[in-house]
Amino acid sequence: xxxxxxxxxxxxxxxxxPRIKILELLERAEHHHMSAEEVYKALIEQGEDxxxxxxYRVLTQFEQAGIVERHNFExxxxxxxxxxxxxxxxxxxxxxxxIIEFHNxxxxxxxxxxAEEYGFKLSGHSLVMxxxxxxxxxxxxxK
Numbered sequence: 833x834x835x836x837x838x839x840x841x842x843x844x845x846x847x848x849x850p851r852i853k854i855l856e857l858l859e860r861a862e863h864h865h866m867s868a869e870e871v872y873k874a875l876i877e878q879g880e881d882x883x884x885x886x887x888y889r890v891l892t893q894f895e896q897a898g899i900v901e902r903h904n905f906e907x908x909x910x911x912x913x914x915x916x917x918x919x920x921x922x923x924x925x926x927x928x929x930x931i932i933e934f935h936n937x938x939x940x941x942x943x944x945x946x947a948e949e950y951g952f953k954l955s956g957h958s959l960v961m962x963x964x965x966x967x968x969x970x971x972x973x974x975k
Contacts, residue, residue: 840852840899857875858914864914866913868910871912900915918935921936924962
């Protein structure tokens with residue numbers, strides 16, 4: 833997708849180096865989801881002079897502006913991902929914490945049908961399925 837300086841301005845946010853660096857990190861994130869602490873550590877490793885409080889503040893501003901989405905998957909740990917055009921749901925491994933994104937048209941349709949059945953007008957939804965991923969170390973740990 834790629835957010836630009838113009839997108840930041842449209843969201844009412846000044847273009848600052850910490851905001852640009854945090855956006856770049858989230859856009860390049862291998863698994864799409866990063867906690868504030870992971871963002872902070874990555875910035876420090878890149879030699880950026882930024883505080884953890886700034887990272888939290890910027891991520892909250894991004895969330896309020898609709899640039900990122902916050903998820904609370906486990907132990908009340910918040911992770912953030914760049915807002916995507918297509919809705920997706922998540923599988924979360926209880927052992928290693930791996931997060932797998934998926935989209936399933938049948939699940940999406942069924943959720944809409946259930947909401948309609950109860951006369952409920954959806955403003956959004958989140959489906960998180962917990963379990964154990966296919967990694968051997970995770971499978972072996974549940975014997």
